[in-house]
Amino acid sequence: MSPQPATAGRYAAFLVAGRRFAVSATDVAEVLRDGRVNTVPRAPESLAGLLNLRGRIVPVIDLKKRLGLAAMSDEKEPATVHLVLQATEEWCSLLVDEILDVVEIADDAFEPVVAQQPTDATDATLAVHASDDGLLYLLDVKQVLRPTTRSRPSPQPPA
Amino acid sequence: MDNREFVQEFLVESSENLDQLDRDLVALEDTPDDPDRLASIFRTVHTMKGTSGFFGFSKLGALAHSGEHLLGRLRDGTIRLNEEIAGTLLSMVDAVRAILRNIEETGVEGTADFRELADAIAAMSEGREPAPPSDGRTRPSGQPRGLPAGKPADDSGRVSPQHFASPASEVKVERLTPPALAEQPAPPPAAAEPAADATTPAAEQTVAAADTPPTVAEPPPPAEAPDPGNAPARPQPTAAESSVRVDVGLLGSILDLVGELVLARNQLRLAAADVPQVQDAVRRVHAVTSSLQETAMKTRMQPIAQVFSRFPRVVRDLSVSCGKDVRLEIDGAETELDRTLIESIRDPLTHLVRNAVDHGIEPPAERLKVGKPETGVLSLRAFHESGQVTVEVRDDGRGIPVDAIRRKAVSRGLIDAANAEKLSDEEILQYIFEPGFSTAAAVTDVSGRGVGMDVVKTNIEAIGGTVDVRSLPGEGTTIRVRIPLTLAIIPALIVRCGPQRLAIPQASVCELVPLARSAADGDAGDRRGAVIEGLRTAPVIRLRGQLLPVVALASLLGLEADAAAEQPRQGGTVVRVQVDDHEFGVIVDDMQSAAGTAEAAGLTTIVVKPAGSLVAPIGLYAGATVMGDGGVTLILDLRGVARAADIPERLQRVRQADERPSPFADTEDTSSTSPTHDPLVICRSRHGRRVALPARRVSRLERFGEQAVEQTTDRSVVRHAGSFLPLVDLDDFLSGTAGPIDSRSVQAVVVHTPQGPLGLVVDEIVDVAIPDAAPVSIDALDDVDERADGPRRWRRSMVDVAGQAAELLDLLDRGSVSNAATSPSLAS
Numbered sequence: 008m009s010p011q012p013a014t015a016g017r018y019a020a021f022l023v024a025g026r027r028f029a030v031s032a033t034d035v036a037e038v039l040r041d042g043r044v045n046t047v048p049r050a051p052e053s054l055a056g057l058l059n060l061r062g063r064i065v066p067v068i069d070l071k072k073r074l075g076l077a078a079m080s081d082e083k084e085p086a087t088v089h090l091v092l093q094a095t096e097e098w099c100s101l102l103v104d105e106i107l108d109v110v111e112i113a114d115d116a117f118e119p120v121v122a123q124q125p126t127d128a129t130d131a132t133l134a135v136h137a138s139d140d141g142l143l144y145l146l147d148v149k150q151v152l153r154p155t156t157r158s159r160p161s162p163q164p165p166a
Numbered sequence: 167m168d169n170r171e172f173v174q175e176f177l178v179e180s181s182e183n184l185d186q187l188d189r190d191l192v193a194l195e196d197t198p199d200d201p202d203r204l205a206s207i208f209r210t211v212h213t214m215k216g217t218s219g220f221f222g223f224s225k226l227g228a229l230a231h232s233g234e235h236l237l238g239r240l241r242d243g244t245i246r247l248n249e250e251i252a253g254t255l256l257s258m259v260d261a262v263r264a265i266l267r268n269i270e271e272t273g274v275e276g277t278a279d280f281r282e283l284a285d286a287i288a289a290m291s292e293g294r295e296p297a298p299p300s301d302g303r304t305r306p307s308g309q310p311r312g313l314p315a316g317k318p319a320d321d322s323g324r325v326s327p328q329h330f331a332s333p334a335s336e337v338k339v340e341r342l343t344p345p346a347l348a349e350q351p352a353p354p355p356a357a358a359e360p361a362a363d364a365t366t367p368a369a370e371q372t373v374a375a376a377d378t379p380p381t382v383a384e385p386p387p388p389a390e391a392p393d394p395g396n397a398p399a400r401p402q403p404t405a406a407e408s409s410v411r412v413d414v415g416l417l418g419s420i421l422d423l424v425g426e427l428v429l430a431r432n433q434l435r436l437a438a439a440d441v442p443q444v445q446d447a448v449r450r451v452h453a454v455t456s457s458l459q460e461t462a463m464k465t466r467m468q469p470i471a472q473v474f475s476r477f478p479r480v481v482r483d484l485s486v487s488c489g490k491d492v493r494l495e496i497d498g499a500e501t502e503l504d505r506t507l508i509e510s511i512r513d514p515l516t517h518l519v520r521n522a523v524d525h526g527i528e529p530p531a532e533r534l535k536v537g538k539p540e541t542g543v544l545s546l547r548a549f550h551e552s553g554q555v556t557v558e559v560r561d562d563g564r565g566i567p568v569d570a571i572r573r574k575a576v577s578r579g580l581i582d583a584a585n586a587e588k589l590s591d592e593e594i595l596q597y598i599f600e601p602g603f604s605t606a607a608a609v610t611d612v613s614g615r616g617v618g619m620d621v622v623k624t625n626i627e628a629i630g631g632t633v634d635v636r637s638l639p640g641e642g643t644t645i646r647v648r649i650p651l652t653l654a655i656i657p658a659l660i661v662r663c664g665p666q667r668l669a670i671p672q673a674s675v676c677e678l679v680p681l682a683r684s685a686a687d688g689d690a691g692d693r694r695g696a697v698i699e700g701l702r703t704a705p706v707i708r709l710r711g712q713l714l715p716v717v718a719l720a721s722l723l724g725l726e727a728d729a730a731a732e733q734p735r736q737g738g739t740v741v742r743v744q745v746d747d748h749e750f751g752v753i754v755d756d757m758q759s760a761a762g763t764a765e766a767a768g769l770t771t772i773v774v775k776p777a778g779s780l781v782a783p784i785g786l787y788a789g790a791t792v793m794g795d796g797g798v799t800l801i802l803d804l805r806g807v808a809r810a811a812d813i814p815e816r817l818q819r820v821r822q823a824d825e826r827p828s829p830f831a832d833t834e835d836t837s838s839t840s841p842t843h844d845p846l847v848i849c850r851s852r853h854g855r856r857v858a859l860p861a862r863r864v865s866r867l868e869r870f871g872e873q874a875v876e877q878t879t880d881r882s883v884v885r886h887a888g889s890f891l892p893l894v895d896l897d898d899f900l901s902g903t904a905g906p907i908d909s910r911s912v913q914a915v916v917v918h919t920p921q922g923p924l925g926l927v928v929d930e931i932v933d934v935a936i937p938d939a940a941p942v943s944i945d946a947l948d949d950v951d952e953r954a955d956g957p958r959r960w961r962r963s964m965v966d967v968a969g970q971a972a973e974l975l976d977l978l979d980r981g982s983v984s985n986a987a988t989s990p991s992l993a994s
Contacts, residue, residue, distance in 0.1 A: 043796065043797060045797055045798040045799070045800075046665075046666070047777075047781055047784070047787070047800060048666060048723035048724055048725055048786075048800075049723055049724055049784050049786055050780070050781065050784055051780070054780050054781070056798075057777065057778070057781070057790055057798040057800075058798065059792045059796055059797065059798050061422055061423070061425065061426045062421065062422030062423070062424075062425030062426060062792055063422060064775050064776070064777060064778065064790050064792065064798055065778075066777075066778045066779075066780045066781065068780075097778055097779060099778075152779065152780065
């Protein structure tokens with residue numbers, strides 16, 4: 008995932024809350040339009056639930072919530088497109104608003120993310136690429152799979 | 167060797183056979199005359215000999231042959247098995263194993279020399295002690311048994327090539343056949359000449375020969391032979407043909423694909439519902455898919471016997487070398503778990519077993535001194551518990567010296583002395599899992615070098631398991647290893663709780679208790695279901711006179727609105743479960759049938775899959791499973807549920823109270839006046855009085871049958887727990903005229919008094935409830951009622967419970983109850 012000089016990678020771009028994000032195209036296992044997600048009570052807010060992908064149980068991450076972008080979203084409808092990733096040994100599915108395209112980006116066309124104030128979104132972003140269509144954030148999938156470190160009220164079982 | 171595949175099969179088969187031999191030989195030591203077992207051992211060795219001859223492994227063949235000969239003599243009863251012979255035979259098994267290892271690694275038998283061992287075996291066949299080298303007998307030098315396996319050949323020139331290096335089997339046969347054999351029927355020719363077997367195409371021929379030696383009059387061993395390991399069916403000689411090695415990953419993907427097929431089938435059934443022409447085909451697809459799924463699931467599971475089966479040998483060898491007398495008891499060897507987990511627990515369990523023999527169980531003399539039987543018992547138990555496999559290694563030895571561990575922990579600086587004193591024994595025991603922690607006085611070659619328990623813990627935790635130690639000085643140690651059922655297949659109860667479908671591992675489920683639809687139903691008796699009582703934060707149900715803490719799953723999981731949680735719950739089911747030593751109830755809405763299967767509602771077999779790193783930290787789920795309809799269902803981790811709902815503490819309060827007066831108490835027993843929120847047992851006396859007794863004074867509610875009640879001239883008693891419990895009618899008690907009760911079948915409220923328990927006979931237990939308001943003392947009335955001849959025996963007050971007034975009886979006031987009821991002059 009870390010950019011190497013003088014080479015280019017293919018990236019799958021997608022929209023979340025109006026922002027453009029991308030993951031390495033080789034990490035994408037498949038795209039599902041209508042997965043049945045079973046919710047997990049008491050799970051962190053960003054975990055939308057679990058998806059049965061041909062017998063494999065895949066956690067579904069609500070990217071909008073995971074990246075703290077829910078408030079900024081114009082979309083009334085919750086995201087329903089599953090971008091199933093095989094980036095790590097444990098597969099995961101990211102709920103995104105819309106799949107855009109597979110784009111080729113030179114490694115040196117990425118720039119580090121500089122944030123005055125780190126947020127969930129910047130924490131989970133590896134790099135940023137300024138394209139003609141605007142900024143494209145490269146997601147750190149491993150980080151996305153980790154529970155967020157920022158405090159956010161999440162329901163706890165009663166003691 | 168070009169027939170590598172066959173050799174591979176031979177190796178697999180032989181290694182199975184050797185494990186079987188280990189078990190059989192150890193078992194044979196206990197029952198030396200068991201003809202079936204002897205015959206089985208004989209056949210196994212014979213088969214091995216024949217097959218090794220087929221592949222030209224002459225050394226192996228010769229060794230097996232000498233063993234076979236000795237076994238033949240045992241079988242014929244010419245000589246009898248003793249510890250020495252068993253040891254020699256086990257050494258032979260080790261030697262064979264060493265040769266096989268060599269074959270596996272290098273393709274050849276290797277240079278190890280087992281001549282001395284063979285000589286020892288030969289000597290034993292003749293019924294004499296193995297001769298020392300200086301022995302002037304005709305036989306060449308015999309050596310004492312117990313030779314190290316895989317001992318490299320010494321090149322002193324004593325190796326005579328014709329012993330083992332030569333395929334000329336006739337030579338060995340002659341050398342190793344003692345004269346006494348002449349009296350016995352000779353082994354079948356095919357067996358005596360392994361080289362000749364090379365001409366027979368398959369091993370079965372040898373097998374056939376083995377099954378019909380003239381001296382074998384016994385039937386083949388029954389399948390259910392008393393095998394301590396409860397091992398899988400005795401490996402048949404054709405083991406190599408009945409099993410194949412398959413990549414586990416391949417099995418996994420088959421399982422996943424079958425899961426897909428199940429979903430497709432379910433869709434097909436829906437789609438085809440209106441098409442009569444395909445109904446038959448759909449039904450068949452349904453049936454086939456179901457059994458396919460079942461079969462595919464089974465491929466991953468293997469009995470824990472695979473690990474257990476080696477322990478009889480381990481324990482036997484160890485106890486001999488430590489001079490201990492140990493009996494190994496194995497239970498639950500058929501418990502299945504994922505084969506990858508079986509591999510992972512092999513070493514940790516071996517370590518625990520060795521520890522138990524070496525450190526736990528005392529030498530026989532020491533055991534006799536402390537009044538224990540000479541033979542120590544090491545028990546290995548495996549069972550499914552709440553979605554996990556528990557393996558218990560228990561010994562009845564000297565236990566772990568807690569104080570020594572406390573001292574050691576302090577001296578190693580793991581804890582300071584003041585804190586060490588504060589820790590409970592149980593907490594102190596945890597230090598044995600610290601790296602490099604050993605208290606063994608003597609470092610033996612078996613265990614005690616301080617490496618061990620930390621490695622055991624690390625290995626078990628690496629597969630998501632836990633290790634738990636309990637020890638009582640002088641009484642023994644129990645170590646429980648719990649392994650998660652990742653990938654295991656378990657029966658589970660599928661329940662619905664709000665919108666959620668959840669699986670509860672059936673192994674933890676004790677019973678299902680329906681809840682009353684309304685409080686009125688509950689009042690009408692237990693027929694229509696239990697009623698939830700107690701405080702909202704600590705609800706209980708009454709079950710056969712005992713209170714069971716219950717967990718409202720919906721509120722634990724946050725599945726109901728707060729407003730709903732405030733409402734008293736009506737309807738639904740309590741699933742009574744047990745995890746560890748905790749018993750509690752889980753309130754669910756109802757049972758669900760597993761969609762797409764024909765199984766009975768609620769109960770189904772599920773494949774446990776990890777729910778992932780995001781779900782695990784929640785601490786309430788042990789995994790997830792894919793249901794027949796394709797949905798994902800979470801599996802409740804009851805241990806986590808108990809933790810989240812404070813069950814251990816709630817139970818502890820109940821239990822502590824039980825040791826003192828009552829299991830009902832959930833408050834501090836501060837004074838004899840009942841606090842407002844103290845639950846009350848409300849009963850109706852036979853004369854219709856409504857009487858409330860503080861629940862914390864009540865030890866239990868019990869119905870005594872006709873046979874139980876015994877009458878004396880002036881009172882009634884029931885036999886209970888080795889003593890007599892006096893029974894007094896509540897009305898009589900209140901009026902101070904206690905006498906024998908007339909009815910023979912009675913409902914009693916057993917209350918605790920400082921002088922012991924007392925059974926108050928009532929007409930009916932009405933309820934257990936929290937009073938609506940503080941009791942109002944009616945002492946003033948008492949003063950009026952008090953008769954000159956009777957001392958006041960209780961303090962009465964009036965209390966409102968469930969909207970009705972009741973007489974509240976505080977039994978312990980002035981302790982006078984005991985005088986009235988339990989003193990010998992009961993009727994006075």
